Amino acid sequence: MSPALHPSAEKPIPAWLRPTILAVLTALMVYLCWRMATPFVSAFTWALALAIASQPLRNRLTARMPATLAALLTIVALIIGLGIPAALLSHQVLHESIRGQEALRQVIRQDVLEKSLRSYPWIRAAWDWLTPQMDLPAAAQQAATSVGGWVAPLFAGSFRIVSQLATSIFVLFFFLRDQEPILKTLRGLLPLKPTDIDHVLSSVQSAIYAAVYGRLAIGLLQGLLGGLIFWFVGLPAPVFWGCLMALLSILPVVGTFIVLAPAAAVLLLTGAWGQAIAVTLWGLLVIHPVDNILYPMLVGEKLGLHPLVLFVAFVGGLITFGPPGLILGPAIVAAAIALVAVWKDAIPLPKQEQTHPAAANPEGALIR
Numbered sequence: 001m002s003p004a005l006h007p008s009a010e011k012p013i014p015a016w017l018r019p020t021i022l023a024v025l026t027a028l029m030v031y032l033c034w035r036m037a038t039p040f041v042s043a044f045t046w047a048l049a050l051a052i053a054s055q056p057l058r059n060r061l062t063a064r065m066p067a068t069l070a071a072l073l074t075i076v077a078l079i080i081g082l083g084i085p086a087a088l089l090s091h092q093v094l095h096e097s098i099r100g101q102e103a104l105r106q107v108i109r110q111d112v113l114e115k116s117l118r119s120y121p122w123i124r125a126a127w128d129w130l131t132p133q134m135d136l137p138a139a140a141q142q143a144a145t146s147v148g149g150w151v152a153p154l155f156a157g158s159f160r161i162v163s164q165l166a167t168s169i170f171v172l173f174f175f176l177r178d179q180e181p182i183l184k185t186l187r188g189l190l191p192l193k194p195t196d197i198d199h200v201l202s203s204v205q206s207a208i209y210a211a212v213y214g215r216l217a218i219g220l221l222q223g224l225l226g227g228l229i230f231w232f233v234g235l236p237a238p239v240f241w242g243c244l245m246a247l248l249s250i251l252p253v254v255g256t257f258i259v260l261a262p263a264a265a266v267l268l269l270t271g272a273w274g275q276a277i278a279v280t281l282w283g284l285l286v287i288h289p290v291d292n293i294l295y296p297m298l299v300g301e302k303l304g305l306h307p308l309v310l311f312v313a314f315v316g317g318l319i320t321f322g323p324p325g326l327i328l329g330p331a332i333v334a335a336a337i338a339l340v341a342v343w344k345d346a347i348p349l350p351k352q353e354q355t356h357p358a359a360a361n362p363e364g365a366l367i368r
């Protein structure tokens with residue numbers, strides 16, 4: 001045998017190089033695992049949100065029957081309570097989006113506008129001043145086309161949406177059935193003390209709870225109320241505009257008014273003063289207070305975050321991750337704040353630099 005091929009002739013890997021190779025291989029494997037998991041981020045996110053939202057039902061069923069049967073019954077309840085209505089609503093929204101787009105184009109036709117503006121000279125003066133500055137008719141036509149073109153593919157029954165839904169249900173089953181083993185494994189992987197792990201997991205759970213029962217549930221209610229007023233005053237496509245208001249409700253203060261204000265203006269231009277006043281008052285006195293009254297009741301002080309931080313979490317998550325960002329955004333922010341708290345406990349400040357208790361949570365602090 002050649003000396004070059006004899007095992008004893010192989011040079012051993014230097015001790016200092018072994019950790020480097022291990023770190024590189026580990027990083028490569030983690031990266032490849034992430035690349036494989038990326039297509040399922042949306043499915044895992046919605047499955048986790050539904051698992052946390054249905055936790056009370058799952059716990060009651062698990063106490064009376066095997067975990068597998070409890071998970072299946074929970075999923076059936078979710079499909080009946082959420083899946084079937086969502087499918088019917090999606091079909092209706094897709095149908096009404098075409099009607100709404102056409103109705104908006106009819107309203108902003110030049111001859112219709114001219115006829116309406118002749119009846120209100122004071123509005124005509126403002127319109128004549130704004131039109132050269134912004135080309136309002138062209139902008140309105142573009143907005144009508146954009147809204148219709150965005151909603152149609154969103155609600156169309158594509159293979160991708162169906163596959164993501166099936167994957168979410170599949171993952172949800174295991175989240176419900178194997179919840180305790182999953183949490184036990186997660187606790188074993190995190191290099192933190194048990195109390196710190198509990199704090200981080202509790203923060204993330206509260207954030208997801210707030211996202212589901214806070215922003216999403218309140219958004220659906222505001223969209224329902226907006227659709228009702230559109231139907232009451234005779235505006236076209238009330239289901240479509242209601243769903244659009246539900247989506248826009250994540251924006252604080254101005255959310256639903258992005259739709260309500262133009263609707264009132266259109267009614268005003270067409271001479272329907274009573275309907276315009278009804279839409280305005282309904283938005284100010286009914287839709288807008290829903291957020292201020294119900295959000296503290298549903299979420300309370302679970303998050304302890306300033307509204308500005310919540311805005312960044314929801315909107316920033318939506319921009320970064322798409323629709324799953326409504327869940328991931330608040331969860332990531334909550335986890336980051338919880339980890340910062342862990343670091344603060346691990347590295348205490350010197351006595352002379354410690355914060356006075358009275359100043360620990362000043363009024364208006366971003367993180368309470």
